[in-house]
Amino acid sequence: xxxxxxxxxxxxxxxxxxxxxxxxxxxxxxxxxxxxxxxxxxxxxxxxxxxxxxxxxxxxxxxxxxxxxxxxxxxxxxxxxxxxxxxxxxxxxxxxxxxxxxxxxxxxxxxxxxxxxxxxxxxxxxxxxxxxxxxxxxxxxxxxxxxxxxxxxxxxxxxxxxxxxxxxxxxxxxxxxxxxxxxxxxxxxxxxxxxxxxxxxxxxxxxxxxxxxxxxxxxxxxxxxxxxxxxxxxxxxxxxxxxxxxxxxxxxxxxxxxxxxxxxxxxxxxxxxxxxxxxxxxxxxxxxxxxxxxxxxxxxxxxxxxxxxxxxxxx
Amino acid sequence: xxxxxxxxxxxxxxxxxxxxxxxxxxxxxxxxxxxxxxxxxxxxxxxxxxxxxxxxxxxxxxxxxxxxxxxxxxxxxxxxxxxxxxxxxxxxxxxxxxxxxxxxxxxxxxxxxxxxxxxxxxxxxxxxxxxxxxxxxxxxxxxxxxxxxxxxxxxxxxxxxxxxxxxxxxxxxxxxxxxxxxxxxxxxxxxxxxxxxxxxxxxxxxxxxxxxxxxxxxxxxxxxxxxxxxxxxxxxxxxxxxxxxxxxxxxxxxxxxxxxxxxxxxxxxxxxxxxxxxxxxxxxxxxxxxxxxxxxxxxxxxxxxxxxxxxxxxxxxxxxxxxx
Numbered sequence: 001x002x003x004x005x006x007x008x009x010x011x012x013x014x015x016x017x018x019x020x021x022x023x024x025x026x027x028x029x030x031x032x033x034x035x036x037x038x039x040x041x042x043x044x045x046x047x048x049x050x051x052x053x054x055x056x057x058x059x060x061x062x063x064x065x066x067x068x069x070x071x072x073x074x075x076x077x078x079x080x081x082x083x084x085x086x087x088x089x090x091x092x093x094x095x096x097x098x099x100x101x102x103x104x105x106x107x108x109x110x111x112x113x114x115x116x117x118x119x120x121x122x123x124x125x126x127x128x129x130x131x132x133x134x135x136x137x138x139x140x141x142x143x144x145x146x147x148x149x150x151x152x153x154x155x156x157x158x159x160x161x162x163x164x165x166x167x168x169x170x171x172x173x174x175x176x177x178x179x180x181x182x183x184x185x186x187x188x189x190x191x192x193x194x195x196x197x198x199x200x201x202x203x204x205x206x207x208x209x210x211x212x213x214x215x216x217x218x219x220x221x222x223x224x225x226x227x228x229x230x231x232x233x234x235x236x237x238x239x240x241x242x243x244x245x246x247x248x249x250x251x252x253x254x255x256x257x258x259x260x261x262x263x264x265x266x267x268x269x270x271x272x273x274x275x276x277x278x279x280x281x282x283x284x285x286x287x288x289x290x291x292x293x294x295x296x297x298x299x300x301x302x303x304x305x306x307x308x309x310x311x312x313x314x315x
Numbered sequence: 316x317x318x319x320x321x322x323x324x325x326x327x328x329x330x331x332x333x334x335x336x337x338x339x340x341x342x343x344x345x346x347x348x349x350x351x352x353x354x355x356x357x358x359x360x361x362x363x364x365x366x367x368x369x370x371x372x373x374x375x376x377x378x379x380x381x382x383x384x385x386x387x388x389x390x391x392x393x394x395x396x397x398x399x400x401x402x403x404x405x406x407x408x409x410x411x412x413x414x415x416x417x418x419x420x421x422x423x424x425x426x427x428x429x430x431x432x433x434x435x436x437x438x439x440x441x442x443x444x445x446x447x448x449x450x451x452x453x454x455x456x457x458x459x460x461x462x463x464x465x466x467x468x469x470x471x472x473x474x475x476x477x478x479x480x481x482x483x484x485x486x487x488x489x490x491x492x493x494x495x496x497x498x499x500x501x502x503x504x505x506x507x508x509x510x511x512x513x514x515x516x517x518x519x520x521x522x523x524x525x526x527x528x529x530x531x532x533x534x535x536x537x538x539x540x541x542x543x544x545x546x547x548x549x550x551x552x553x554x555x556x557x558x559x560x561x562x563x564x565x566x567x568x569x570x571x572x573x574x575x576x577x578x579x580x581x582x583x584x585x586x587x588x589x590x591x592x593x594x595x596x597x598x599x600x601x602x603x604x605x606x607x608x609x610x611x612x613x614x615x616x617x618x619x620x621x622x623x624x625x626x627x628x629x630x631x632x633x634x635x636x637x638x639x
Contacts, residue, residue, distance in 0.1 A: 125379065211420040217375055218415075219435045219486060220408030222400060229434070230423045309470040310424060 001312050004305055012298040019290045020072070024065050027283040037277040038081045055081055068280075072287065082278040090269065091284060097167055098265035101258065102250050104181055105188035110243075112193040114232075117200025121208060122227065124201075133201065139194025144253045148187035148260035155183060165262040184261040188253050192246055199242040203235040210234070237307050244300035248293045323389055324348040325493045325526030326372065326411075331384035331396075333364075333371055333550075339597035341367055341380070342550040349526040351389070351493065354517070356541035356558065357530045358573065362593040364550040365530045366416075369498045372528065373413050374403040389493050408435050412487035414516070416499040418480035422471040428482045429455070429467025435489040454485040458515055477508035481515065488519045495520050498530045513540055534562065534577040543627075546570045549594070549604030556628030566628065566635040569605045603633065 034057060035048040052058045055078075056067065071077040076088040116132060123129030156164035162183050168176040207213060208231070216226035255267030262268070266285055273281035305311045326349040333342040342364050349355045357365050370376050372386055374395055386395040390410050395403065407413075415421045422431060432451035436442040442450050448467070455463035458481040471479055480500060487495060497516060501509040517540055520527045529540050537544050537558055544561050546554040546569065554567040565571040572589035591608040594600075600607050606616040611634045620631045 211415060211417055212423040214375060215415060215421045215483070215486075216423070217404075218373060218407055218413040220404050220406075220438050222404045225404075225438070230426070233425050234423070308425060310472045 001305060004311070005302065008298055008301045012294060015294050016291060019294065020069055020287055021065070023283060023287045023290060024061075024068065027279055027286075028061060028064075032277070034081050034277075034279050037279070051081070055079065068283070072284070077284045078280055080278050080281050082276050082281075087281055087284055091266070091281075091288065094264060094266045094269040095288065097263055098251075098254055098258070098267065100170075100181060101184055101188065101263065101265060102247070102254050104185035105192060105250060105254075106243075106247060108185060108189035109192040109196055109246075112189070113196035113200050116193070117197040118204050118227065118232070118235075120197065120201040121204035122223070124205065133198075136194045136197045136201075139190060140198065142191060142194075144188050144191050145256045145260050147190050148184065148257050151183045151187050152260070165260075167263050184257050184263060187260070188250065188257045191253070192250060196239070196242060196246060199239055200235065203238045204231065206238075207231045207235045233307060237304065240300055240303050240307065244297050247296045251289055251292060323387075324350045325353075325389045326528065327385070327387040328372065329385035329387075331368070331371060331382065331386060333367060333376065333380050333382050335596075336379055336381075340550060341596050342371065345384070345552055347545055347552060347555065349494070349528060351526055352521070352524040353543065354520065354527040354529060354541045356537035356544040357528060357547060358532060358534065358537055358544060359547035360532060360573075360589075360593050362595070363547045365532075365547055366498050367550075368547070369413065369496045369528065369530055372494075372496060373407060373411060374398070375407075375413075405439070408486075408492075409439050409490045410492055411494040411496065412490070412492040413496040413498065414480070414483050414487050414500045417503055418476050418483055419503065421483050422479055424471055427468055427470060428474065428479075432467070432482065432486050432489060435486050439490055441490055450489075451485075454489055455482065458482070458485045458488075458519075459511070460485075475508075477504050477512060480504060480508075480512055484512070484515055484519065488523070491523045492525055494526045494528065496528045496530075499532070500529075501536065502531070502533070509536075510539075516540065534573065538562065546573065549599040550596075551604050551631070553605060553632070554628075554630040556626075560626075560628050564637065566623075566625075566630040566637060567605075567632045568609045568611050568634075568636065570630075571636055572608075603631070 033048070034055070035051040036043065038051060039047055049058075056064060059067075068077055071088075075092065076086065077091075078087055079085065080087055116136065120129050120133045120136070124133070152164045155161050163180055164183075166180055168180050170177040204227070208227075210231075212234075213226050213231055216230045217223065221229060254265060255270060257263075258265040258267035259271065266288065270282065270285045270289075272278075273285065328348065329346050331342060331345040332340060334340050345368060347355070357368060359365055367376070371382050372395075374386075376382055382396050384396060388395065388406065388410050391402075391406055393402075395406070422428065429448060429451045432454055433442075433447040436447045436450055441447075452463045452467050455466050460466045460478060460481050466474070466478070466482075471482075474482065484500075495516070500516065501512050504512060513536065516527070516529075519525075527541070529537070531537055541558050544555065544558045545552050546561070546567065548569045554561060554565065554570045561570060562574055565574055569589070576588050589608060590610075594607070600617075601619075602617040603609070603612070603620050606612040609616070613634070615633045618633075620633045622629055622631050623635065624630075
């Protein structure tokens with residue numbers, strides 16, 4: 001158990017280090033001089049040199065890398081070459097919005113997919129189970145942004161039930177916060193729920209064939225009781241893998257959905273920074289997204305051990 | 316609740332048939348009874364319907380199969396066929412319990428074995444909480460597991476096959492069932508462990524005066540465990556009777572083939588197999604199910620033979636062995 005924790009954490013740290021070098025190298029090898037981007041093509045050599053000195057761009061790359069990484073670890077990755085504002089606080093604000101969006105979408109997707117997938121599996125020989133499976137199949141094919149646009153057209157424009165976009169911090173007004181979160185989170189969650197429910201279905205179908213479920217029935221548990229007490233935890237093991245992978249795609253989906261609902265999240269920040277060639281900002285946000293994916297996978301590995309005692313072998 | 320009627324057998328099966336949706340008969344007109352404290356073996360080759368019989372008795376048939384006929388257990392007045400799932404669930408684990416063939420997969424890999432044993436007590440409200448856990452440890456002790464308190468904390472993968480089967484037996488016996496169904500409980504075990512586990516089952520049912528339905532294809536195991544034997548082929552019972560009598564003087568040619576194949580009392584002493592193979596479900600012939608593999612078959616065998624009996628032994632054959 002401890003060994004697994006240590007090795008997995010080691011792998012995480014090495015992956016983070018490698019990823020950070022890759023992100024830094026990519027951004028710095030790309031053609032284009034940050035000073036020229038910031039000041040325009042007509043800027044004088046002197047002005048560009050002054051800017052390079054100001055932002056430390058004249059230093060050797062390893063030094064710049066170490067400076068940036070040190071900054072990342074203390075939530076102060078530096079100052080934007082374009083807006084000349086500190087990047088850290090901006091990113092943190094935006095990160096919170098994205099975390100709310102992705103967290104709510106994931107929670108919603110799980111809440112929908114687990115009962116739905118279980119139902120599809122248990123009733124797979126019945127018309128209702130087959131119909132539900134068909135619905136989820138269609139759901140898989142619909143992109144999140146389309147759902148978002150549809151939601152805005154129906155619930156915001158036509159019915160005027162919910163705002164079409166924007167963001168209210170939970171501390172400012174909890175009710176408005178929820179009202180603004182519902183549509184984007186649901187748009188993001190629906191597709192994920194459709195995908196996830198299919199994995200839940202196949203995991204539960206596998207478990208239904210297991211001998212221990214029959215043992216549970218022979219003990220006197222009803223089909224539902226046997227599934228709840230003995231089936232779901234075992235079915236959760238393969239589903240958790242998919243959840244980890246899905247969280248990564250959710251982050252990508254969030255970038256799009258934030259655009260549709262004009263949410264001030266990491267996605268809009270990233271796209272804006274790309275448009276303005278705000279190189280350090282792009283570099284920082286990309287690194288954050290990469291780190292999020294790696295950390296999620298690390299967590300998935302640890303959740304396995306909690307779920308499956310067979311992995312808790314002392315080595 | 317219902318009360319035990321004196322003289323009523325622990326298990327009574329009458330005209331039990333199981334068919335698939337397409338109408339294929341998997342079991343046909345099974346009729347047998349097991350008295351309290353009686354140990355009955357059910358033998359036959361793979362594919363003859365033994366396990367299906369066990370699952371039908373437990374009410375655990377796949378929902379794509381249809382059972383007809385009568386299955387009655389002592390302590391429950393109504394026919395189990397057509398009974399509500401809730402009522403069946405209350406009988407399973409209390410009145411009737413089952414031990415499965417494959418101990419490696421019969422236990423939930425993510426739950427501690429003590430908890431799995433205690434669960435049989437808690438779902439039927441026989442005990443709860445700490446009391447259930449204590450009883451579980453005592454049950455693990457009864458089935459001969461060393462250091463039962465530590466074993467209760469183990470996960471199934473930390474136990475050997477024999478130990479896991481002991482856990483399954485502990486679960487099955489926990490609520491003192493009137494009927495224990497065992498489906499090849501020792502087939503997957505090492506020969507050295509087999510005899511101990513068999514002893515455990517026999518002692519367990521004897522101590523509770525429970526009826527035992529014991530499925531196996533191993534005739535030596537039947538002789539060791541059972542008093543009476545039912546021989547199954549093609550979803551039908553083709554012969555039944557006291558173990559010693561049936562094995563020493565089988566009347567049905569299929570039984571004779573089984574006995575010869577296991578070389579218990581085979582005249583040649585060597586291995587002799589029954590010619591041909593068991594047809595797949597639905598491919599059994601009309602009339603006598605065994606006639607396509609039987610050396611003694613005649614045109615008469617195209618008609619379903621009736622059940623003949625002499626004393627405690629019975630058979631369904633037009634040309635029984637030993638008939639003049």
